[in-house]
Amino acid sequence: xxxxxxxxxxxxxxxxxxxxxxxxxxxxxxxxxxxxxxxxxxxxxxxxxxxxxxxxxxxxxxxxxxxxxxxxxxxxxxxxxxxxxxxxxxxxxxxxxxxxxxxxxxxxxxxxxxxxxxxxxxxxxxxxxxxxxxxxxxxxxxxxxxxxxxxxxxxxxxxxxxxxxxxxxxxxxxxxxxxxxxxxxxxxxxxxxxxxxxxxxxxxxxxxxxxxxxxxxxxxxxxxxxxxxxxxxxxxxxxxxxxxxxxxxxxxxxxxxxxxxxxxxxxxxxxxxxxxxxxxxxxxxxxxxxxxxxxxxxxxxxxxxxxxxxxxxxxxxxxxxxxxxxxxxxxxxxxxxxxxxxxxxxxxxxxxxxxxxxxxxxxxxxxxxxxxxxxxxxxxxx
Amino acid sequence: xxxxxxxxxxxxxxxxxxxxxxxxxxxxxxxxxxxxxxxxxxxxxxxxxxxxxxxxxxxxxxxxxxxxxxxxxxxxxxxxxxxxxxxxxxxxxxxxxxxxxxxxxxxxxxxxxxxxxxxxxxxxxxxxxxxxxxxxxxxxxxxxxxxxxxxxxxxxxxxxxxxxxxxxxxxxxxxxxxxxxxxxxxxxxxxxxxxxxxxxxxxxxxxxxxxxxxxxxxxxxxxxxxxxxxxxxxxxxxxxxxxxxxxxxxxxxxxxxxxxxxxxxxxxxxxxxxxxxxxxxxxxxxxxxxxxxxxxxxxxxxxxxxxxxxxxxxxxxxxxxxxxxxxxxxxxxxxxxxxxxxxxxxxxxxxxxxxxxxxxxxxxxxxxxxxxxxxxxxxxxx
Numbered sequence: 083x084x085x086x087x088x089x090x091x092x093x094x095x096x097x098x099x100x101x102x103x104x105x106x107x108x109x110x111x112x113x114x115x116x117x118x119x120x121x122x123x124x125x126x127x128x129x130x131x132x133x134x135x136x137x138x139x140x141x142x143x144x145x146x147x148x149x150x151x152x153x154x155x156x157x158x159x160x161x162x163x164x165x166x167x168x169x170x171x172x173x174x175x176x177x178x179x180x181x182x183x184x185x186x187x188x189x190x191x192x193x194x195x196x197x198x199x200x201x202x203x204x205x206x207x208x209x210x211x212x213x214x215x216x217x218x219x220x221x222x223x224x225x226x227x228x229x230x231x232x233x234x235x236x237x238x239x240x241x242x243x244x245x246x247x248x249x250x251x252x253x254x255x256x257x258x259x260x261x262x263x264x265x266x267x268x269x270x271x272x273x274x275x276x277x278x279x280x281x282x283x284x285x286x287x288x289x290x291x292x293x294x295x296x297x298x299x300x301x302x303x304x305x306x307x308x309x310x311x312x313x314x315x316x317x318x319x320x321x322x323x324x325x326x327x328x329x330x331x332x333x334x335x336x337x338x339x340x341x342x343x344x345x346x347x348x349x350x351x352x353x354x355x356x357x358x359x360x361x362x363x364x365x366x367x368x369x370x371x372x373x374x375x376x377x378x379x380x381x382x383x384x385x386x387x388x389x390x391x392x393x394x395x396x397x398x399x400x401x402x403x404x405x406x407x408x409x410x411x412x413x414x415x416x417x418x419x420x421x422x423x424x425x426x427x428x429x430x431x432x433x434x435x436x437x438x439x440x441x442x443x444x445x446x447x448x449x450x451x452x453x454x455x456x457x458x459x460x461x462x463x464x
Numbered sequence: 465x466x467x468x469x470x471x472x473x474x475x476x477x478x479x480x481x482x483x484x485x486x487x488x489x490x491x492x493x494x495x496x497x498x499x500x501x502x503x504x505x506x507x508x509x510x511x512x513x514x515x516x517x518x519x520x521x522x523x524x525x526x527x528x529x530x531x532x533x534x535x536x537x538x539x540x541x542x543x544x545x546x547x548x549x550x551x552x553x554x555x556x557x558x559x560x561x562x563x564x565x566x567x568x569x570x571x572x573x574x575x576x577x578x579x580x581x582x583x584x585x586x587x588x589x590x591x592x593x594x595x596x597x598x599x600x601x602x603x604x605x606x607x608x609x610x611x612x613x614x615x616x617x618x619x620x621x622x623x624x625x626x627x628x629x630x631x632x633x634x635x636x637x638x639x640x641x642x643x644x645x646x647x648x649x650x651x652x653x654x655x656x657x658x659x660x661x662x663x664x665x666x667x668x669x670x671x672x673x674x675x676x677x678x679x680x681x682x683x684x685x686x687x688x689x690x691x692x693x694x695x696x697x698x699x700x701x702x703x704x705x706x707x708x709x710x711x712x713x714x715x716x717x718x719x720x721x722x723x724x725x726x727x728x729x730x731x732x733x734x735x736x737x738x739x740x741x742x743x744x745x746x747x748x749x750x751x752x753x754x755x756x757x758x759x760x761x762x763x764x765x766x767x768x769x770x771x772x773x774x775x776x777x778x779x780x781x782x783x784x785x786x787x788x789x790x791x792x793x794x795x796x797x798x799x800x801x802x803x804x805x806x807x808x809x810x811x812x813x814x815x816x817x818x819x820x821x822x823x824x825x826x827x828x829x830x831x832x833x834x835x836x837x838x839x840x841x842x843x844x845x846x
Contacts (some may be wrong), residue, residue, distance in 0.1 A: 105589040110619025120617060127602040128581070128612035147613035149578050151637055154534040160580035160633055194530050198542035199510070200631045205488040211582060213505060220509040230510035231529035235502060236546045236629075237492025238844060244624040249582045249616075250543055255533055275733045370601070441689030462620065 094173035108457035112350025112396075115456055117359070145156035145346065155256040159183055162249040162310040166462045168215065171202055171285045174302030175248055176218035178398055181305045184226045185347040188307040189401065191262035191314060192254030194226060199233040202241035215246060226305040258315060259335055266343035267364040269434035272410035274403045276309060276417055277302065278376040279350055279353055280395035284384045285464050290452035294314070294389070298380035300308040302424070303397030303439055306347060308424040311312055313403075314339045341409035349435060349464055354452045355394070357440045368440040369429035370452075393442075394455060396463045399426075404432060469593055469742045489837035492623035494732025494778075499741070508526060527568035527728065529812040530638055537638040541565055544631040548844045550597065553667045554682030557630055558600035560780055560846055563632040563687045566730040570689040571783065573696060574636030576661045580699055581615040586625035588709060597628060608687040609636070619652040641717055642696060648725035649746040654792035656785045658691060658799050659684065660758040661735055662777035665765045665845050675769070680762035684806070686781030688729060691804040695785070695795060696721045698809035723791035730779040731846055737776070738784055750822040752834075754810035756801035775824070776837060778845045 146159035163179045199219065205211065223230050230250075281302040288295035293441045294333040300394065315333040344364075346356045353375070361368045377385075377392045385392045399422070405413050410428060417426035440452040490497045525576075528539035563577065563776045569576040581601065585594065605612050629701040652779045663684040670677040726746075728738045735757070759767075759774045767774045781804070787795050792810060799808035822834040 096563055103590060103592070105585045105587055105594065105619055107587050107589065107619050107621065108814070109585065116617060116832050120612070120615070123591075123598050124583075124615050126616070127598045128605070147578070147580075149613060149635075151538065152534070152536040152578065156533065156635070156637060158578055158580060158613050160582045161616045162582040162584055162618050162631060166582060176734050180503065192687075195533065196471060196529070196540055198529075198540060200542045200544040200582075200633070201505070202490065203487045205487055208485060209487065209505075210485070212487065216505050216509045225509070228733060231531060233502070233510065233542050234543045234631075235492060235498060235506070236844075237487055238491050238546050238626060238629075239489060241623060242626040244620060246835045247584055247618075247620075247629070249542065249544060249631035249633075250580070251580045251631075252637065253531075253533070253538070253540060297531075300656055340493050360815045363521065442585060 096103070106121065107461045111455070111461065112355050115455060119456065121395060127290055137281045139420050146192065146254070148190055148206040154461070155257055157187045157190040157254040158251070159186040159252040160249060162247060163464055164244070164247050164462050165179045165464050166244065167289060168211065168245055170289050173303040173398070174215060174218050174279070175193055175246065176215040177222045178221035178303055179248040179250045180226060180228070181398060182349065182464060183250040183301050184228055187252050187254035187301065187434040189262065189345045189347050190256060191260035192253070192256045193311070194228045194252055194307050196253045196255040197223065197228050197250050198228045199230050201233070201235045203237045205237055205240045207245050212246065215371040220236040222305070222380040227305060236447060247357055257314070262342065262345050264344050264363040265359050267360060267366055267432055268343070269406045269432050270406055270407055272318065272341055272428055272433040273368065273370070273430040273432065274410065274417065274426060274428050275353065275376065276306070276401045276422070276426050277399070278378045278381065279348070279397060279400065280377060280381040280385065280392040282398040283352065283395035284381050284464055287460055288384060295380060295385065296382050298463065299384060302310055302397050302399040304422055306399065306401050306422055309401070309417070309420050310345060312416050312420055313342055319321065326453060334429055336461070338354060338412050340408035341406035342403060343406065344404040344415070346402050348400045348402060350396055351403060351454065352392070353395055354391070354395045354440070355454055358452060359456045360374045361406070361440050362438045365437045367433040367436040367438070368430060369433050370440065372442050372444045374427055374429045376427050389460050393452060394459055396460065398464065471652035489843045493837070493839055494737050495837040495839060499836065502531070507714065510605045513659060514744070525645050528572040528574065528636070530572055539572040539636040539638055540567045542631060542633040543568060544629060545846055546626070546629050546844050547668065547846050548626065549672060550593065550627055552671050552683060555685040555780070556597060557628065559595040559604045560685055561612070561630040561632045562601050562604035563685050563780060564631040564731070564846065565777065566610055569634050569636035570662070570692040571644065571727045571729050572636070573642035573692065573727070574637060574638045575691050575693070576610045576634055576636040578635045579605065579610050579612045581612050581630060584625055584629040585616045585617065585619045586627055587619055587622040589627050594628065604687070608689060616762070618693070620783040629658045642721070644724065644727050646726050646742045646745040646800040648746055649742060649786045649814055650725070651748055651814050651816040652789055652809055653725055653749065653786040654789055655752070655812040655814065656787065656792065656795055656799065656808060656810050657758065658783045658804070658808045659777060659781070659815050660763065661773040661782065662759060662763040662767065663736065665777035665842055668765050668845055669770065669842055672846065675764050675766065677762060682764060684779050684781040686804055688781065688783055688804055689753060691783070691799070691802050692727060694802050695724055695799050720787070720794050724785060724789035724795070725788065727841045728784050728788040730782045732778055733836065734774070734776045734778055735784060735837060736773070736822070737836055740834060740836045743822050744820045747819045749815040749818040749820070750812060752817050752822065752824045754824050754826045756809055758807045758809050772841050776833060776841055778842065
C-alpha cells in the first residue's frame with residue numbers, strides 16, 4: 083500500500099499515541115499500543131529511508147525482513163531482550179536472546195546462520211552473572227546451529243539500566259522456492275500450533291511474583307529452526323534430540339512445502355496477538371476451537387489465579403502454522419514426531435467471513451472475539 | 465591462533481577481570497578493561513559457538529565480521545548506543561546509531577546496504593523526543609544510502625533505562641578483490657587520518673559538563689562510506705556534498721585499491737585505542753609525528769582545560785588508514801577532495817621495531833608511548 087513521508091512524527095501520530103505524551107510500559111507489550119507506536123513512528127520513517135526514491139509497496143510486517151543480496155534471499159531480524167528476572171525456570175536472558183532471533187529467522191523459512199550480540203551492562207553487574215549469561219548464549223547458539231560472529235559492549239551507570247539487556251540480530255538464508263508470509267494466508271487454511279501455550283509467560287510471572295509454581299512451570303524457550311526445516315525439506319526431520327537445521331545446502335523441498343503458507347512464533351501477546359496481526363494483515367477471518375487449544379494444567383491454574391487469559395500469555399518455543407487443508411494431516415504428523423514440538427494440535431481455520439477478526443468458539447457453541455489488548459498483561463516478559 | 469573452550473568463564477577471566485567482581489563503567493570505555501572483558505568472556509565463548517566443530521583460526525577483531533553466504537562476502541556488525549545526553553551539538557543518538565554502524569561496515573571495505581534498529585525505551589520518555597530521534601535516523605539512513613528494514617521495541621520501567629538506547633546491526637557487501645584488515649598492515653605503511661581529532665568527544669563533554677564551548681565545538685559524526693568508496697573504486701569519488709556509496713555494483717577498483725591495507729574509524733578511545741589495537745593485532749610498531757596530528761583549536765583548548773589527551777578522545781566521523789607508501793600521496797589527494805574528510809593528514813608510519821607499541825615523536829624529538837587506557841576518559845560517549 084502507498085504511504086507518505088511525514089515531516090513530523092510527533093505531530094502525525096494517530097491515536098492512541100495522542101493519548102499519551104510519553105512512552106508507557108504498555109507500548110512494549112506486543113498489543114495495540116505497540117503496534118500503533120511501530121506503525122506511526124518507526125515504519126513510517128524507516129520505509130521512507132534509503133536512497134530517497136519511492137519505497138516499494140509495503141509488505142505486511144513479519145518476524146524477519148527478507149532482502150536480496152547478489153541473488154541470494156536473506157532474512158534479517160533484530161530483537162532486544164530486557165526480561166526480568168534474568169534467570170527463570172527453564173531459561174535465562176541469554177538463551178532467550180539466541181532462540182528469539184533464531185526463531186524469527188526460521189519463521190521466514192530461513193536457515194539461521196549468523197548472529198550479532200550487543201550488550202548493555204549496568205555498572206555493578208556481577209561478572210559471574212555475565213559469565214553465566216554468556217555461557218548460556220554459547221550453548222544456545224551451538225544447539226541452534228548458528229554462530230555469534232560480531233558483538234558490542236556498552237556499560238551504563240548504576241540505576242540507568244537493569245543488570246543486562248541483550249540485542250541479537252540475525253542473518254539467515256531463505257532457500258529457493260520457500261515463500262512463508264502472511265500474504266499467502268487464504269480462507270480454508272488450517273491453523274496448527276506446535277505445543278501447549280503460555281509456559282514462558284507463566285514461568286517468568288511465577289518467579290517474579292513469588293507464586294510458588296516454580297516446580298510445575300518451566301519456560302518453553304527452545305529453538306524452532308529444526309522444526310521448520312523438517313516441515314520444508316526432505317530429510318530435514320531431526321533425529322534424536324537434535325534441533326539444529328541440517329547442513330545440507332540444497333535439500334529437496336518436502337512433499338507439502340508449498341502448502342505451508344505462514345509461520346509465526348508466539349512471543350509477546352501470545353497466540354492472540356500473533357493471530358490478530360495475521361488476520362489484519364492478510365485481511366482474513368480466523369475461527370478457533372477453544373477446546374482444541376492446548377494449555378497445560380499448571381498454566382491454566384496459574385492463569386486462573388492471576389486472572390490472565392492463556393491465549394495472551396507469551397511463549398518462546400511455540401509456533402502457529404497456517405497450511406493448506408491437504409497438508410494439515412502431514413504437518414501434524416511431522417510435528418508429532420519432532421522433539422521441538424510438545425503436544426501439537428489443529429486449533430482452527432482461516433475463513434472468508436469477518437476479515438481482520440479472530441473468533442473463538444467455546445465448548446457450548448458460544449463465540450468470543452479475540453482482539454489485541456491495548457496494553458499488556460505482563461511487562462518485560464522477553 | 466588456537467584457543468580453548470573454557471568451562472567456566474567467570475573462573476577463567478584473566479586480569480583485570482579478577483580485580484573486579486562486578487562490571488565497572490570502565491569496562492565500556494574502549495580501553496584495556498573493555499578489551500579484557502571482550503577477550504575473556506565474549507570472544508572465548510562465541511568463537512566456540514556454532515556447530516561445535518573446531519572454530520577457524522582466530523582473526524584479529526575488526527569493526528565488522530566478514531562472512532560468506534552463497535559465494536557473496538557480507539560484512540555484518542552491531543553497535544548499541546547509550547550516549548548521554550541524547551542530543552548534543554552536531555548530532556544526536558539517532559544519527560550516531562546509523563553512522564556508527566554504516567562506518568563499521570565501510571571499514572571492512574563493504575558497501576553498507578541494510579540496517580536493523582532495536583530500541584530500549586524508558587517508561588516516561590516523551591514521544592516527541594522519540595519522534596525527533598527516529599526522524600534523525602531516517603535522514604541519516606537516507607544520507608548514507610542504507611535502508612532500515614527491520615526493528616524491535618522494548619519498554620523498561622522508569623529508572624531501569626535512560627530515555628532511549630538504540631542498537632543497530634548492519635549488513636554490507638564486500639566487493640570482489642577488496643581486502644581490508646589489520647592482517648595486511650606491514651612495516652613501511654603510511655598512516656593517514658581523514659580529519660581533525662576529538663570533536664565528538666569534546667562536543668558531548670562540553671554540553672554534559674556545561675562548559676560553555678557549545679558554540680565552538682560540534683560533533684564530527686558523519687558517514688564515511690562514500691569516502692571509502694572513493695578510495696576503493698574508480699568513479700566512487702563523491703561530487704558535491706553527496707557521501708552515499710555509489711549505486712554502481714561492479715565499479716572498477718581504483719588505481720591504488722590494493723594498497724589500502726587497513727581502515728578503522730575512530731570511536732571510543734580515539735586514535736590511540738585504534739592504533740594500539742592494530743599494533744597489537746598486526747604485531748607491528750607504529751610511530752606518529754605529533755606535530756602532524758590535526759587537532760582543532762577549540763578541541764585542544766577544551767582538552768587542556770579538562771586535562772584530557774585529544775589522542776584518546778572519541779570521534780564519530782574520522783578514519784585512520786594504513787596504506788602502502790606508493791599510494792600515500794594519491795590517498796591524501798582523494799581525502800583532500802572529499803566532502804567527508806576535514807583536514808586530512810599523513811601522521812606516521814608502521815615500523816618493524818617495537819611490535820605492539822605506538823610511539824609518538826614530539827616537537828623536540830622526544831618520544832612517548834601511547835597505551836590503551838585501562839579505564840576511560842569519558843563514559844557513555846556513544
